[in-house]
Amino acid sequence: MAEQLRWGILGAARVNDKLMPAIVEADNAKLVAIASRRPGAAAETLQKHAPNETDAEALDDPQALLAREDIDAIYLPMANEEHAEWALKAIDHGKHVLIEKPMALKVADIDAIDAAARANNVTVMEGFMYRFHTQHDFVRDLIDSGKIGEVRTVKTAFAFPMKPARLYRINRNIANGGGAMWDIGPYAVHTARHWFDNEPVAATAMAKLNEHGADVSLSGIFDFGDGRYGHFEMSFEHARRSVYEIIGTKGGITCHTVWLPHDEQPLISYWTDAGESETVSLPMANHFNREIEHFSDCILNNTAPFLSMADARGNCAAINAALQSVSEGKTIKIS
Numbered sequence: 001m002a003e004q005l006r007w008g009i010l011g012a013a014r015v016n017d018k019l020m021p022a023i024v025e026a027d028n029a030k031l032v033a034i035a036s037r038r039p040g041a042a043a044e045t046l047q048k049h050a051p052n053e054t055d056a057e058a059l060d061d062p063q064a065l066l067a068r069e070d071i072d073a074i075y076l077p078m079a080n081e082e083h084a085e086w087a088l089k090a091i092d093h094g095k096h097v098l099i100e101k102p103m104a105l106k107v108a109d110i111d112a113i114d115a116a117a118r119a120n121n122v123t124v125m126e127g128f129m130y131r132f133h134t135q136h137d138f139v140r141d142l143i144d145s146g147k148i149g150e151v152r153t154v155k156t157a158f159a160f161p162m163k164p165a166r167l168y169r170i171n172r173n174i175a176n177g178g179g180a181m182w183d184i185g186p187y188a189v190h191t192a193r194h195w196f197d198n199e200p201v202a203a204t205a206m207a208k209l210n211e212h213g214a215d216v217s218l219s220g221i222f223d224f225g226d227g228r229y230g231h232f233e234m235s236f237e238h239a240r241r242s243v244y245e246i247i248g249t250k251g252g253i254t255c256h257t258v259w260l261p262h263d264e265q266p267l268i269s270y271w272t273d274a275g276e277s278e279t280v281s282l283p284m285a286n287h288f289n290r291e292i293e294h295f296s297d298c299i300l301n302n303t304a305p306f307l308s309m310a311d312a313r314g315n316c317a318a319i320n321a322a323l324q325s326v327s328e329g330k331t332i333k334i335s
Helices: 016-025 041-049 062-066 080-092 107-120 135-144 164-170 185-194 287-301 309-328
Strands: 005-010 029-035 057-059 073-076 096-100 124-127 151-159 202-209 215-223 229-235 241-248 251-255 267-272 277-281
Touching (some): 005 016, 016 041, 016 287, 029 287, 041 057, 057 062, 062 080, 073 080, 080 096, 107 124, 107 309, 124 309, 135 241, 135 267, 151 185, 185 229, 202 309
Parallel strands (some): 029 057, 096 124
Antiparallel strands (some): 151 241, 241 251, 267 277
16 A cells, blocks of 8 residues: 555645645655646646645646546645536546535535545545644534533634635626635535534525625524524625634533634633633644645545545535525525
């Protein structure tokens, strides 16, 4: 068995500033090549984020990268609406694929990706890097300890003010992958779903749309049944927010920074009705590095990834229900 998973990157997206160094720094991964359809973009990205990787190649043809036999796995950070198409192409070439969130815009596309992966005996995972930070393990341990009782409400807020360089996020309508929900909303929805033991049964949401039909702010509620709710909010018009709060029958927990820079100290606060209150400082960690190490380890040792295809399907179904609620102005049941 190979000691390192050989990686190729499809796309010169901004997220490479975090993911490319993560591949380079992982002991069980090796960066082989990056490709972009924009002439020179791959070379520029490689030089900027991995200048010492002299063996790695930059290509201006993504198809040529997929055809290479010296690449085992693909990281796919293309535009949201292209994820399904290029994931299927990579799978057809026998590549394992780590797909930047959202995996796809339609549940049917996720089902197609799942079926293709099974047929080609490859592994696919949605790239929610935040789930690999150890601070969330601490939160899980707090919940399992019974300190806050049964989880009844989860509130998530993800936002930052839009800058001119990021206007590409809202220059097309929701159906074509534009807007806050498809950009940062997957995190808010995923976080809201994570702390319950079942999928939501209904969604209610509202949004502000721009002239392109993209949502610049969106807020809503998932109904998880039995009076349990997940509140989610995402916006390009708010001050920066990256937080979730969990309220139980006996107390609550706050994760103060979910998209945590690797050099920032994680802080988790909790309180109980019994009067207990504490803010705990946790060890720093790089969730991008841990994500790459995990996915590489899964392929090298033939184990299932932490984030399943069923989870990706559930997130996509929840997102689409929320967007349908925005469009129709009513609560949407999720089957």
